[in-house]
Amino acid sequence: MSLIRCDDVSFSYTGKTVVSKVSFEVNQGDYLCIIGENGAGKSTLIKGILHLKKSSSGKIEYGDGLLANEIGYLPQQTISQKDFPANVKEVVMSGCLNKLKNHLFYTKECKEKVQENMELLGIADLSKKSYRELSGGQQQRVLLARALCASSKILLLDEPVTGLDPIIGVHMYELIRMFHDKKNMTIVMVTHDIPGALNEASHILHLNGEQKFFGLKEDYLKSEVSTNFLGGLAI
Ligand SMILES: Nc1ncnc2c1ncn2[C@@H]1O[C@H](COP(=O)(O)OP(=O)(O)O)[C@@H](O)[C@H]1O
Numbered sequence: 001m002s003l004i005r006c007d008d009v010s011f012s013y014t015g016k017t018v019v020s021k022v023s024f025e026v027n028q029g030d031y032l033c034i035i036g037e038n039g040a041g042k043s044t045l046i047k048g049i050l051h052l053k054k055s056s057s058g059k060i061e062y063g064d065g066l067l068a069n070e071i072g073y074l075p076q077q078t079i080s081q082k083d084f085p086a087n088v089k090e091v092v093m094s095g096c097l098n099k100l101k102n103h104l105f106y107t108k109e110c111k112e113k114v115q116e117n118m119e120l121l122g123i124a125d126l127s128k129k130s131y132r133e134l135s136g137g138q139q140q141r142v143l144l145a146r147a148l149c150a151s152s153k154i155l156l157l158d159e160p161v162t163g164l165d166p167i168i169g170v171h172m173y174e175l176i177r178m179f180h181d182k183k184n185m186t187i188v189m190v191t192h193d194i195p196g197a198l199n200e201a202s203h204i205l206h207l208n209g210e211q212k213f214f215g216l217k218e219d220y221l222k223s224e225v226s227t228n229f230l231g232g233l234a235i
């Protein structure tokens with residue numbers, strides 16, 4: 001079975017449906033990009049997959065032995081999160097919370113993982129620095145390291161490059177690609193950056209309250225949805 005399978009899933013806030021009847025699946029090794037305009041329901045869907053938001057109807061299933069605590073999540077950045085009062089190591093370490101089980105303290109294994117991921121993402125020397133003092137690109141690398149502490153199987157990334165300087169954004173894509181290609185991780189990424197999505201993804205889910213398209217990127221590019229949505233966008 002797929003790692004994640006959504007069947008006719010809908011979400012609503014105070015009775016108003018914002019995501020209607022979405023169906024798609026994510027298989028091991030996929031790189032799925034979720035695109036759509038602001039307010040299309042992308043973040044809501046991501047929260048639904050993580051069980052942080054309950055669906056109003058439909059079914060979300062995990063398969064292939066995937067457990068809820070084995071999903072690494074990089075949330076969409078908000079102004080208040082950018083001001084989070086903790087140091088870099090503490091933020092990365094919080095990615096291990098799902099693995100604490102009966103332990104009261106972080107395990108040695110967890111501390112090693114934190115160090116390893118900080119080194120991998122080039123933020124080890126920032127370890128004692130306050131998160132709120134970092135640049136946008138550094139903050140996103142901290143959040144990526146945190147997500148990697150939670151999972152070595154699958155990452156759900158909500159707008160990881162939004163607001164970043166284009167060169168820093170390219171570096172972020174390279175890091176994500178490295179985890180996909182070299183570490184066999186499955187990627188689900190929400191993005192506003194359509195050329196970036198079309199460059200990176202194997203699959204596209206296009207949302208606009210309802211599902212406009214789900215399938216292989218090559219098929220998306222041939223679809224009427226992409227022609228209408230992308231218009232004159234140079235890719
Ligand atoms: N906590 C919330 N309470 C009420 N409405 C919300 C809440 N979060 C999101 N919405 C609404 O749901 C819709 C989808 O939002 P969201 O999933 O954040 O879209 P996207 O990530 O595609 O920009 C929007 O109309 C938004 O205003």
Ligand SMILES: [Mg+2]
Nearest residue numbers: 042043044076
């Ligand atoms: Mg969003």
